[in-house]
Amino acid sequence: MGRPPCCDKVGIKKGPWTPEEDIILVSYIQEHGPGNWRLVPTNTGLLRCSKSCRLRWTNYLRPGIKRGNFTPHEEGMIIHLQALLGNKWAAIASYLPQRTDNDIKNYWNTHLKKKIKKFQSGLDTPLASDLTTYRFLSTSYNERGVDTGSRHDSSSDVKLTENSNSIYASSAENISRLLKGWMSSPKIDPQNNPTAKCCEGTATTTAESLHYYRLKVDQQEGNKVIPGDEYESILSFDQNRNGLACDKSSCDSSQKGSEMSGNDEEKVKFDVHVQKPKMENNPPLSFLENWLLDESANHEVEEVMGLSPIF
């Protein structure tokens, strides 16, 4: 027999909160501050359990909460963060300070999951109003091993790269930057670390807490993320260097490239398996904050939170 639920006590009210209850709770918290939730029902006379009081405050009454009407930018951030972090709603919410984890979770379950499903099945065509979201769908899903066919190259990203005013970089650039940040400094110097010249790619999250990186090394165009390509070699995360490591032969683009393509354009495809860095030593996702801020660096907040000027 486990611990009885806190809300099973006799006389404890359940269900939607009334405005009167809200006022009582807010008044109490204004006076005493949030916390010590166990005392809240006792001191206020509310017939609610402490848990319910805390939830009501954090998800609804707390100041600074923005409700409803998720902007395309917010949608994009949620999609992207979900792809990186999984269903860590609290962590995702920390990057959207005006939104609660519950709100984000609800929005994901009711809107975004469907959008992604549609997108993956190829049934949906990105509309102008949805372009920002689709941008993130591309970066977050197309390169993670999900079979998305050729949509990545032919649809949203084509439009993106056509417009230099885009507030976001292309998928490949974004992911490359994300990865750089994820890997964290010190950055490996390719000159001194010949085995590390392919340390850029795309990140996805898997159930095994591994991050799979797939990239194409192209001597003409530089490193590029490519979706849906074959894996050619495996690289691992080097904890000591805080970067990717691989054997030199598998990184030898000329050798591999000629084997693979047999033409002048030498390309090597890598699949990079990277162990997730330890969180306690590596502040989680601080790079993402920087990245998100950087993405909007040339734009007013209102502009970024609304539609991109390309629309």
Add this chain to the structure above:
DNA sequence: AATGCTACCAACCGCAAACGA
């Protein structure tokens, strides 16, 4: 107008981590 279906979201539940004695 009545009924059924779907989407949405506030709130609940259970688990686990954090905290403190």
Add this chain to the structure above:
DNA sequence: TTCGTTTGCGGTTGGTAGCAT
């Protein structure tokens, strides 16, 4: 170190509004 309590988190549920038939 142990154990009880508190807090935080993520999954799920249930009520309700809106729409279709």
